[in-house]
Amino acid sequence: MPKIKVPRKNTHMDMTAMCDVGFLLLTFFILTAKFRPNELVEIVTPASRATETVKDDLVTISVDKIGNVYYVASSPRRKADILEKMIEKYGTKYTMLGSLNAKQKAQFTQLEQIAFPAQAIPQMVGLKQNQLKDMQSRGQLTGVPKDTTNNELGDWIMATRFAYGDDKITFAIKGDKTSNIVAIKRVIDVLREKDVNSFKLVTALEGNKD
Amino acid sequence: MTSPEIPSDAKSKLNKVRTQKNTTTIDMTPMVDLGFLLISFFMLTTSLAKPVAMNLSMPIHDEHPIDIEQSKVLNIICDKNNTVWYYEGNEVTHLKKSNYTFDGIRKAILNKQKLVDAQWKKDENGFTKTICLIKMTDDAIYNNMVDVLDEMDITNTKIYAIQTVNQEEVKAIELVRNNNQL
Numbered sequence: 001m002p003k004i005k006v007p008r009k010n011t012h013m014d015m016t017a018m019c020d021v022g023f024l025l026l027t028f029f030i031l032t033a034k035f036r037p038n039e040l041v042e043i044v045t046p047a048s049r050a051t052e053t054v055k056d057d058l059v060t061i062s063v064d065k066i067g068n069v070y071y072v073a074s075s076p077r078r079k080a081d082i083l084e085k086m087i088e089k090y091g092t093k094y095t096m097l098g099s100l101n102a103k104q105k106a107q108f109t110q111l112e113q114i115a116f117p118a119q120a121i122p123q124m125v126g127l128k129q130n131q132l133k134d135m136q137s138r139g140q141l142t143g144v145p146k147d148t149t150n151n152e153l154g155d156w157i158m159a160t161r162f163a164y165g166d167d168k169i170t171f172a173i174k175g176d177k178t179s180n181i182v183a184i185k186r187v188i189d190v191l192r193e194k195d196v197n198s199f200k201l202v203t204a205l206e207g208n209k210d
Numbered sequence: 211m212t213s214p215e216i217p218s219d220a221k222s223k224l225n226k227v228r229t230q231k232n233t234t235t236i237d238m239t240p241m242v243d244l245g246f247l248l249i250s251f252f253m254l255t256t257s258l259a260k261p262v263a264m265n266l267s268m269p270i271h272d273e274h275p276i277d278i279e280q281s282k283v284l285n286i287i288c289d290k291n292n293t294v295w296y297y298e299g300n301e302v303t304h305l306k307k308s309n310y311t312f313d314g315i316r317k318a319i320l321n322k323q324k325l326v327d328a329q330w331k332k333d334e335n336g337f338t339k340t341i342c343l344i345k346m347t348d349d350a351i352y353n354n355m356v357d358v359l360d361e362m363d364i365t366n367t368k369i370y371a372i373q374t375v376n377q378e379e380v381k382a383i384e385l386v387r388n389n390n391q392l
Contacts, residue, residue: 026249048356054263180351199265200266203262
């Protein structure tokens with residue numbers, strides 16, 4: 001009787017192709033992922049049922065736990081325009097601001113957020129984000145003034161609206177969970193004073209809360 | 211064919227030196243494992259960090275106030291320590307205490323909707339005609355506001371407004387608080 005030979009199959013598989021695909025996808029995800037910007041203050045947004053994802057071109061007004069307001073304009077080009085408008089308004093009042101040189105203006109466009117009164121811009125533009133963070137942790141940054149007597153927040157909003165011209169502009173309020181409602185209300189009121197009646201509230205995706 | 215420059219005995223010596231042949235294939239499995247592990251990590255983390263936005267529209271400042279039927283109105287007042295008060299129409303004295311859980315303010319809104327729907331019918335799009343007036347005392351936090359706006363979405367209440375709390379309401383809240391303490 002002839003022996004039946006069971007053909008031995010090699011269990012080893014060529015993984016090269018799979019490896020290629022894997023790393024291709026990995027590269028794709030790493031490159032497309034947008035890292036969270038190095039924010040000055042940590043703002044824990046409340047969770048909501050909203051599902052609309054935030055677009056990049058938002059003009060965000062952040063309100064931190066103690067009610068300080070930080071103004072975050074979108075692109076550097078816009079920031080340059082906004083700064084010009086602010087200089088028009090405050091250049092004569094604060095001479096330092098009026099005499100900003102081109103380098104300082106360029107530095108301004110690199111700022112992540114405006115966290116100080118307009119008067120302080122000339123001193124602040126040269127600082128690195130980490131230095132600003134240090135100042136923030138020591139409580140030396142007071143944010144953009146928003147009181148009725150010194151409503152710079154309103155001026156920033158108007159400057160932004162002028163800078164955008166006819167382009168569509170979306171304002172968003174990014175408040176901390178625990179920030180007092182008075183500060184948020186004030187920001188809403190300032191926006192309404194400047195005829196911005198429709199805006200967005202930045203929130204986190206809700207988990208299973210109940 | 212023999213090459214002319216190498217003598218035949220020398221060539222045979224060359225042949226004897228055996229170069230070791232290494233296999234060029236290596237086991238890729240751990241590498242693939244690592245690759246996919248990293249992919250899953252990046253996919254999961256990017257989707258989690260994405261913020262979302264809710265829309266909020268406020269009325270134009272100089273708009274004339276419109277008269278509304280008090281029977282459609284539910285007033286919601288956010289207060290400190292995550293308490294929320296509500297009353298129907300203009301019956302400030304019938305203030306009730308609630309919270310932000312499923313059984314709390316949401317139930318109150320849905321109950322009011324039932325009453326309003328019975329009296330006023332739903333509108334042509336099938337939405338309730340209930341009007342929620344959202345007010346916040348100065349002790350409330352931002353989270354409360356977002357929670358209430360969320361409830362508007364959950365209960366499908368399309369007509370709501372954010373207003374300032376008035377003196378009557380502040381007094382009524384004080385009164386209820388004092389009564390509870392006694």
